[in-house]
Amino acid sequence: xxxxxxxxxxxxxxxxxxxxxxxxxxxxxxxxxxxxxxxxxxxxxxxxxxxxxxxxxxxxxxxxxxxxxxxxxxxxxxxxxxxxxxxxxxxxxxxxxxxxxxxxxxxxxxxxxxxxxxxxxxxxxxxxxxxxxxxxxxxxxxxxxxxxxxxxxxxxxxxxxxxxxxxxxxxxxxxxxxxxxxxxxxxxxxxxxxxxxxxxxxxxxxxxxxxxxxxxxxxxxxxxxxxxxxxxxxxxxxxxxxxxxxxxxxxxxxxxxxxxxxxxxxxxxxxxxxxxxxxxxxxxxxxxxxxxxxxxxxxxxxxxxxxxxxxxxxxxxxxxxxxxxxxxxxxxxxxxxxxxxxxxxxxxxxxxxxxxxxxxxxx
Amino acid sequence: xxxxxxxxxxxxxxxxxxxxxxxxxxxxxxxxxxxxxxxxxxxxxxxxxxxxxxxxxxxxxxxxxxxxxxxxxxxxxxxxxxxxxxxxxxxxxxxxxxxxxxxxxxxxxxxxxxxxxxxxxxxxxxxxxxxxxxxxxxxxxxxxxxxxxxxxxxxxxxxxxxxxxxxxxxxxxxxxxxxxxxxxxxxxxxxxxxxxxxxxxxxxxxxxxxxxxxxxxxxxxxxxxxxxxxxxxxxxxxxxxxxxxxxxxxxxxxxxxxxxxxxxxxxxxxxxxxxxxxxxxxx
Numbered sequence: 001x002x003x004x005x006x007x008x009x010x011x012x013x014x015x016x017x018x019x020x021x022x023x024x025x026x027x028x029x030x031x032x033x034x035x036x037x038x039x040x041x042x043x044x045x046x047x048x049x050x051x052x053x054x055x056x057x058x059x060x061x062x063x064x065x066x067x068x069x070x071x072x073x074x075x076x077x078x079x080x081x082x083x084x085x086x087x088x089x090x091x092x093x094x095x096x097x098x099x100x101x102x103x104x105x106x107x108x109x110x111x112x113x114x115x116x117x118x119x120x121x122x123x124x125x126x127x128x129x130x131x132x133x134x135x136x137x138x139x140x141x142x143x144x145x146x147x148x149x150x151x152x153x154x155x156x157x158x159x160x161x162x163x164x165x166x167x168x169x170x171x172x173x174x175x176x177x178x179x180x181x182x183x184x185x186x187x188x189x190x191x192x193x194x195x196x197x198x199x200x201x202x203x204x205x206x207x208x209x210x211x212x213x214x215x216x217x218x219x220x221x222x223x224x225x226x227x228x229x230x231x232x233x234x235x236x237x238x239x240x241x242x243x244x245x246x247x248x249x250x251x252x253x254x255x256x257x258x259x260x261x262x263x264x265x266x267x268x269x270x271x272x273x274x275x276x277x278x279x280x281x282x283x284x285x286x287x288x289x290x291x292x293x294x295x296x297x298x299x300x301x302x303x304x305x306x307x308x309x310x311x312x313x314x315x316x317x318x319x320x321x322x323x324x325x326x327x328x329x330x331x332x333x334x335x336x337x338x339x340x341x342x343x344x345x346x347x348x349x350x351x352x353x354x355x356x357x358x359x360x361x362x363x
Numbered sequence: 364x365x366x367x368x369x370x371x372x373x374x375x376x377x378x379x380x381x382x383x384x385x386x387x388x389x390x391x392x393x394x395x396x397x398x399x400x401x402x403x404x405x406x407x408x409x410x411x412x413x414x415x416x417x418x419x420x421x422x423x424x425x426x427x428x429x430x431x432x433x434x435x436x437x438x439x440x441x442x443x444x445x446x447x448x449x450x451x452x453x454x455x456x457x458x459x460x461x462x463x464x465x466x467x468x469x470x471x472x473x474x475x476x477x478x479x480x481x482x483x484x485x486x487x488x489x490x491x492x493x494x495x496x497x498x499x500x501x502x503x504x505x506x507x508x509x510x511x512x513x514x515x516x517x518x519x520x521x522x523x524x525x526x527x528x529x530x531x532x533x534x535x536x537x538x539x540x541x542x543x544x545x546x547x548x549x550x551x552x553x554x555x556x557x558x559x560x561x562x563x564x565x566x567x568x569x570x571x572x573x574x575x576x577x578x579x580x581x582x583x584x585x586x587x588x589x590x591x592x593x594x595x596x597x598x599x600x601x602x603x604x605x606x607x608x609x610x611x612x613x614x615x616x617x618x619x620x621x622x623x624x625x626x627x628x629x630x631x632x633x634x635x636x637x638x639x640x641x642x643x644x645x646x
């Protein structure tokens with residue numbers, strides 16, 4: 001059993017409340033990703049789970065044990081650091097063996113475990129080298145190897161990919177995914193990169209300002225964000241937001257912005273009805289803005305002017321001017337558009353999001 | 364390195380460098396020439412026709428032999444070596460732990476304590492030797508090597524602590540945290556991870572401490588009185604200058620031989636020493 005339970009966890013630094021009442025359950029053998037912008041409290045949470053930071057109030061349980069007062073070494077966890085934290089004066093072998101030596105594992109057993117791990121990670125040829133003689137990707141593997149030789153109950157990863165260049169990061173992300181499937185232990189992964197979070201996590205936790213915003217499977221966060229922050233944070237390019245005024249029109253509920261106006265689709269109407277006469281924020285993802293053709297109901301269409309065309313290959317991003325509003329649309333790569341074009345766009349009604357102007361919670 | 368035309372390299376690099384080298388090495392050359400110059404040349408007036416201040420045509424080892432056989436010079440060397448090594452070891456030991464604690468452990472007043480230690484280093488020895496002499500007398504340590512072994516750390520420990528504090532701070536905290544998660548206690552993490560990484564820093568602190576105690580003058584002058592107990596710096600100047608008679612040949616031979624151990628240590632450890640001062644640790 002290596003479930004990790006975080007109960008009402010708080011951290012105060014003098015007057016600064018860094019982590020506010022965090023409650024999380026990381027199930028056995030689950031891969032949980034904590035994601036959030038820097039300063040959101042995720043690193044502090046991680047350090048409290050690891051035992052590197054004292055807990056102001058609340059509890060952390062690993063398995064069935066409350067570990068609040070246990071030293072890091074007694075928590076049976078392994079951690080991979082952002083800058084790898086390889087011991088520079090030791091060879092790769094000694095780096096990986098250090099934890100086992102500290103735990104007085106037999107020499108032959110250490111040898112076997114290190115070599116097994118080195119085989120899995122493909123670093124067997126580098127065991128005699130010093131960390132400074134390795135490339136970024138190799139160092140990353142050594143750091144992983146150092147974590148897995150100990151067979152800990154829980155793995156913690158603190159932004160392990162953020163020191164790699166973009167191409168290597170994508171490659172290591174895939175390797176990590178394969179590696180984790182193989183590993184089958186409980187893993188908590190901390191990152192500020194929402195793409196990593198979406199691709200790696202069984203479930204993802206979004207944090208902001210020391211508060212947990214939403215916990216869910218990646219697509220759940222993507223399709224049904226609970227508030228404007230999560231909606232804007234998950235997904236790239238980010239969701240478009242536009243203030244709209246809700247009103248009762250002659251054909252039902254309307255949502256109007258100076259640049260455009262739409263008929264509120266029937267399935268959202270009951271939720272939005274109480275907001276009639278008030279302003280709300282409408283959100284729509286770039287890929288849910290489509291070039292309008294005849295089949296779209298006119299009540300969901302609007303005109304926009306192309307400001308910038310970004311040809312990415314698999315898709316084209318169009319920066320649009322809609323009244324006073326800027327929006328981004330992701331369209332098929334075969335669309336011929338240039339700066340200054342006036343195009344007609346349609347919203348996919350089932351993909352519309354509405355958020356309360358004050359609380360920013362999803363409606 | 365200076366890029367560009369050859370003359371630029373000469374003007375900006377070789378000529379200034381030669382100047383420095385000359386400036387720094389000339390005193391040693393002077394000591395050498397004086398120590399191997401026979402007495403009749405040493406006391407020759409400067410307007411004599413065969414006056415040759417910068418070289419000698421009749422080199423002799425008589426001053427060196429006199430120094431080694433007629434004076435207690437070898438004894439002074441051994442005294443100095445013993446005192447310098449023991450006080451350096453004591454200071455390094457304390458400096459490593461104090462530096463580690465001040466740079467890594469969170470405790471109240473850590474910052475002001477660090478500054479306090481630095482300020483003690485700034486108090487001049489010429490001010491401290493009077494109260495220290497009183498303490499030495501109370502403990503009946505006067506005229507023994509322990510008088511110096513126990514007083515040198517008063518300036519060596521702050522020095523080592525301060526230097527090592529900076530060095531420890533440059534070592535990424537993650538290394539230690541990683542070791543502690545790996546299964547090391549704080550003590551073991553320090554022993555197996557932090558101290559081995561800090562070896563260049565510890566070495567340069569050690570070299571500095573050794574040099575400072577080797578060259579120390581005023582405490583040695585005040586706390587030691589009998590000729591057999593003296594250190595080189597005091598022995599040479601007090602025993603080879605008798606009244607207004609300067610035994611220049613022996614003085615210079617003593618100064619030259621006395622500076623050999625320090626020069627030897629510097630040249631031997633120069634790489635570590637530079638690494639220790641520039642302090643680059645990568646994780």
